Amino acid sequence: MNWDDTNDPAASAGQAGPAADRLVDSVADREDQAVEAALRPKDLGEFIGQEKVREQLDLVLRAARARGATADHVLLSGAPGLGKTTLSMIIAAEMGAPIRITSGPAIQHAGDLAAILSSLQEGEVLFLDEIHRMSRPAEEMLYMAMEDFRVDVIVGKGPGATAIPLELPPFTLVGATTRAGLLPPPLRDRFGFTAHMEFYGPAELERVVHRSAHLLDVGIEPDGAAEIAGRSRGTPRIANRLLRRVRDYAQVKADGVVTREIAAAALAVYEVDARGLDRLDRAVLEALLKLFGGGPVGLSTLAVAVGEERETVEEVAEPFLVREGLLARTPRGRVATPAAWTHLGLTPPRSAATGNGQQDLFGA
Numbered sequence: 456m457n458w459d460d461t462n463d464p465a466a467s468a469g470q471a472g473p474a475a476d477r478l479v480d481s482v483a484d485r486e487d488q489a490v491e492a493a494l495r496p497k498d499l500g501e502f503i504g505q506e507k508v509r510e511q512l513d514l515v516l517r518a519a520r521a522r523g524a525t526a527d528h529v530l531l532s533g534a535p536g537l538g539k540t541t542l543s544m545i546i547a548a549e550m551g552a553p554i555r556i557t558s559g560p561a562i563q564h565a566g567d568l569a570a571i572l573s574s575l576q577e578g579e580v581l582f583l584d585e586i587h588r589m590s591r592p593a594e595e596m597l598y599m600a601m602e603d604f605r606v607d608v609i610v611g612k613g614p615g616a617t618a619i620p621l622e623l624p625p626f627t628l629v630g631a632t633t634r635a636g637l638l639p640p641p642l643r644d645r646f647g648f649t650a651h652m653e654f655y656g657p658a659e660l661e662r663v664v665h666r667s668a669h670l671l672d673v674g675i676e677p678d679g680a681a682e683i684a685g686r687s688r689g690t691p692r693i694a695n696r697l698l699r700r701v702r703d704y705a706q707v708k709a710d711g712v713v714t715r716e717i718a719a720a721a722l723a724v725y726e727v728d729a730r731g732l733d734r735l736d737r738a739v740l741e742a743l744l745k746l747f748g749g750g751p752v753g754l755s756t757l758a759v760a761v762g763e764e765r766e767t768v769e770e771v772a773e774p775f776l777v778r779e780g781l782l783a784r785t786p787r788g789r790v791a792t793p794a795a796w797t798h799l800g801l802t803p804p805r806s807a808a809t810g811n812g813q814q815d816l817f818g819a
């Protein structure tokens with residue numbers, strides 16, 4: 456494998472900002488990067504969940520191998536931490552090919568891309584993370600490279616500029632994006648196979664936790680794995696990160712074995728609750744419920760109430776709360792759902808069940 460260090464996708468994935476230090480952030484931090492290599496499944500058989508994607512990809516790769524051809528270009532879309540990088544490495548391993556890893560933000564000039572493409576070996580897998588963040592000129596160069604395995608390198612400027620055609624060896628592009636909708640159709644259409652990665656269910660995450668515990672040599676009971684899985688927000692990266700914190704706690708406070716009680720106590724220390732909400736998520740919900748009776752309330756007001764920036768509430772806390780069905784964004788403002796009241800152990804005021812834009816949510 457060849458990591459283009461300056462092009463480290465995780466490093467460019469937005470580590471700064473309010474989400475950076477959250478235990479439940481789905482973007483990789485430095486510690487994740489250091490340990491993830493050891494935890495990555497190495498082949499499709501080891502890759503947990505995503506049954507449809509695995510079945511389809513297996514067919515694509517087997518067929519290419521049988522033809523002795525390079526595999527079709529693959530587009531993987533889905534939230535951070537669901538296994539896109541892992542799958543790209545599996546694709547390379549299954550094809551017996553080397554892999555080069557880079558990311559869209561690192562390719563700002565067409566020349567950057569030309570340099571990478573022209574140094575690929577035949578059959579090599581090029582993993583392009585955050586492909587939707589590539590510059591337009593590089594993107595246009597990629598169209599031709601994907602379709603004809605050829606690029607035109609422009610030499611000189613202005614009227615004297617000439618295009619020198621450069622033949623490329625056949626390669627497989629694996630593009631990854633968290634925002635498939637942002638890809639221009641001509642780029643999307645050039646992928647032979649597109650897979651959408653879903654969030655993982657609790658049983659799959661339990662398997663991820665068991666597998667990682669085994670690799671990290673951590674003793675774990677089935678209930679302990681279930682407890683961690685339930686708090687992992689559908690994301691293997693978060694499951695692995697929570698497991699590491701629970702392991703620390705089990706070593707310091709107990710005999711090192713992860714039971715349900717140990718997992719729950721450890722994650723209480725880190726303020727990750729039974730449903731995977733952390734301090735920020737709960738602060739937003741609590742303000743919505745306790746200060747504004749469940750809403751509707753405007754985003755700016757809610758942000759002031761929790762002492763955070765608007766963007767932090769909107770981009771960091773809300774997506775998971777909405778996904779969990781705890782909060783709804785309505786034209787009149789943010790509204791708590793009945794599940795939010797239940798989750799925080801609060802009783803909705805009578806008016807919440809009947810008025811102020813919450814009628815639909817309470818079935819009134």
Ligand SMILES: Nc1ncnc2c1ncn2[C@@H]1O[C@H](COP(=O)(O)OP(=O)(O)OP(=O)(O)O)[C@@H](O)[C@H]1O
Binds near residue numbers: 490496534
């Ligand atoms: N299906 C899976 N089975 C087991 N472990 C998994 C699976 N998917 C992901 N993981 C684990 O989760 C971690 C994160 O996965 P990966 O880096 O592939 O995610 P990603 O989608 O590429 O994230 P990003 O978008 O931030 O690059 C890896 O260490 C890997 O061990």
